[in-house]
Amino acid sequence: MPQLTDEAVPDQDGTGPDDQRRAGTWMTPEAYGASRAALWTGAVVLVTDTDGRVLVQSVDYRSDRLLPGGAVDAGEAPSAAAAREMREELGVDGRYPRGLAVDWIPADTPGFPAGMRFPGEILHVYDGGTWNQERIDSVRLPAQEITGIHFAEPADLPALMDAGDARRALSALRSRINGSGTALLEDGRPTVPTALDRLGVLRTRRTAQHGAWHAGPVPAQLPVRDRSAWLFAPDGRVLLLIARATGAAHLPPPTAAPTAGAAPLGYRYGDQGVHARTAARLTGLPSAPDAEYARLLATPEQVRELSDWGRSGDDELAAVHTARTRLSLPPPPRTPPTELPEAGTRW
Known part of the structure; x- marks a missing residue:
């Protein structure tokens, strides 16, 4: 900020005003005020x-x-x-x-x-x-x-x-x-x-899954439309896939990475069968097999907020935290989702 003055500035020998003020350093309050952007x-x-x-x-x-x-x-x-x-x-x-x-x-x-x-x-x-x-x-x-x-x-x-x-x-x-x-x-x-900004998350419509949440394994007589998993990293966050072309967020399939302690979590009804969920602890991540998807670690709450699950999403979220506790993993603090390297990682 320039120094403001209404007074004469001494010259170099201190005997009187210096008409050659240093350009850009000394300004009157009026000149400084006029120079500021008005928004x-x-x-x-x-x-x-x-x-x-x-x-x-x-x-x-x-x-x-x-x-x-x-x-x-x-x-x-x-x-x-x-x-x-x-x-x-x-x-x-x-x-x-x-x-x-x-x-x-x-x-x-x-x-x-x-x-x-x-x-x-x-x-x-x-x-x-x-x-x-x-x-x-x-x-x-x-x-x-x-x-x-x-x-x-x-x-x-x-x-x-x-x-x-x-x-x-x-x-x-x-x-x-x-x-x-x-x-x-x-x-x-x-x-x-952030990763959500770079990937354009939420720029395409979320897939609605508003069926009621049912805890436990899928009954044998019900057809399974798709299977996805809550896969926990050691810090309590979960693996989330983002389609690079659309920004759509997806839970990964149970086979996306090596796991331990896998167990059925629950399911919800869909148009052509049920959406089945499991939960497991990640033991590592292989090299990314598909460049179409970015792999992020996010909190379960962030996954919920990026999804359109209706009121039953709260019931699923509660089941997710029960599974996290069963796997002896900590509750993760909310931090921006982190994109994982394509080279993979091990824990």
Whole structure:
């Protein structure tokens, strides 16, 4: 920062003012203030329902959908603006202290009328949490501006929202799943992408598996549609496959790696048979046989949040932690999912 002064600067011999001030070092407060970039400030809130869908609202002044939120008023803290906007737009009281992302939106972003003289914006994305049906039913829309809300599958956001708004919402959602603090974005893109960002996770629709969860082995008379496994690393995280072409997340098959202590975990009904799950402890990972998939280690909760399992997903998650305890493995802390090397590893 340049040193500011309203006073004459002594010359080199200390006898009087020096008209040849060092360029770029000394500035008057007026000159310094004029040199600083002026930006708008905004605050929005990312809310999901229990199925992992994102709350978006329709407004009467544009055709695309928006996250709830708006402009930060002069002298107002961004978190206070987020709470005010949620109260004004949805009739919901709350506090939103946890930031998911801070985005820099450039001045040349398309879509702003020339007369608006858009200078660029710093936009804060706050975590509104997961809303159950009771909280959703408590929403009360104002007489003007907000014409409706609905919860959208994350992969549908680019079709519903402005491109930059959709990038920002997906980056903020991945930041929430990562659990590693507020992500810094530039035009909706993380300055330090995580594995979920690099692989474009959630850019395609999740496969719905909403059948009721049943613990234990699959009964002999039921046809098995597919088999997948919760395969635990020594730190309590599990193996997760991400399709590089689509960003889709999958549990691996039971044969994906050498294991110990394998046991049936449970199953859920599908359209053409049941989806069977087992649980086992990983003893190592071979070299990646298929370059189409990235291999990540993630917490069971992160796998749940990247999947569309309906309410029965909570029952499956509880069974997963019971299996982890049976395998004498620790509960893993939430950290960003880690991509494993193609060369494999051993434990």
